[in-house]
Amino acid sequence: MLSKRLIVCLDVRAGKLAKSVKFVNTRDIGDPVIKAREYYEDGLDELVFYDITASSEKRNIMIDVVEEVAAQTFIPFSVGGGIRSVDDATRLRMAGAEKINVNSAAVKRPELIAECAYAIGSQSTVLSMDIRQVKESRTFPSGYEIVIDGGRTPMGIDAFVWSLKGEELGAGEVVVNSIDADGTRQGYEIKLTRMIANALSIPVIASGGAGTPEHLYEVLTEGGADAALVASMVHFGEYTCRELKEYLHNRDVKVRMRY
Template identity: 75%
Template sequence: MLSKRLIACLDVRDGKLAKSVKFVDTKDIGDPVEKAREYYLDGLDELVFYDITASSDRRNIMLDVVEAVASQVFIPLSVGGGIRSVADATDLRLAGAEKINVNSAAVLRPSLIAECAEAVGDQNVVLSMDILHVGRSSEIPSGYEIVINGGRKRMGLDALAWARSGEQLGAGELVVNSIDADGTKAGYELELTAAIAEAVRIPVIASGGAGQPDHLYDALTVGKADAALVASMVHYGEYKVSELKQHLHHRGLKMRMSW
């Protein structure tokens, strides 16, 4: 039986961890490689790097980070942020990323999913979806709408319909990121996560809103997610990766407990 996965997401800007992320151990500040290594040794199941660099030479900087992390961290590594073409995807794969995350660019040009799936394999393309609760309407029957550009732009696209399209286009996995829950620390958007998990046959990763270990438990049970993604919960030193896994294990979920 598969274990549920704990995934940590690190935002990287100009090759360094984004300034919004503060760490208890000051020697680690700014070094994504050190942080990745620390989580890996503490039992993390999968790592996501999200490139939020704005400058034009971003690609090479990110490739160096991925390359450095991939030489030291031997778990699946997923990279996202600004992937617009198959060339972006294959470069990141060569640098050592196992999985490629597409988001806004795929909403604007859905065939990007199929192109990436063809180039790097279905199972390695992750479709990240930023989703806003807008209430049911004829245009948005599920009441959940896809947004892009960090939640600023509404796309008039139903989240459930987009999840199904993503699966058909060849995405191997979906990240369900609730813009409403993100940053609240009040828990994942369970209703949305469950609705999407039931609508597709590919794994679903819950994202946005985690503040307590029980939130992860809820996402993996009520929310029917296969994996839970955390960021600030572990970055600020509030919880250790191993503590979260212990908690979920004690509550009866199958987790990978030896590493």
């Protein structure tokens, strides 16, 4: 049977690894290629790179990072952040990314999902959603709203409805990222993750809020997620990928233990 996946997210700003809390207070914490390689050798299942470079002239640096990572790690990795067109997606694919994450641009223009699915395949098209909790209402039947532009712009779109639409348009996987939980280390948004995982027939990656191995266990069992994404837990050396997987393995979650 399939193993649950451990995914490490690396936020990259102008070629440097960065980490934010609730999407702000970003600081640089190292070289993404060196980190990626370290995690790969430690048994990580998958990598995600988010390009959070603010200025467009520095965005080409990301292509170099992707090529370097592709030459040194041999597990799947995806790239997101600022992808607005099939051209952007194809360039990153050619540079070596297995999958492309679309986010804000897909909310503004949903056809982007279908266009990417057609050009690079559904299996390589990931819909990443930044979500915050709101009061349940007619506009937000699920009680969750889609927010874009790095958490700055609420869109008045129900998150659950958007996830269904994303699958219909051809996304091969979704990332459920809770803005409320991001960087808090208080645990994933279990209710939201479960709601989406139950409804979709494509894999769901839970993101935002991981602070202890127990949190990963919760979201992979109770939350129904196929993969758990972590960042600060491993970036600052508090846990290794191996330790997180051993914890899950010891609690009978099937994870890849030999590599």
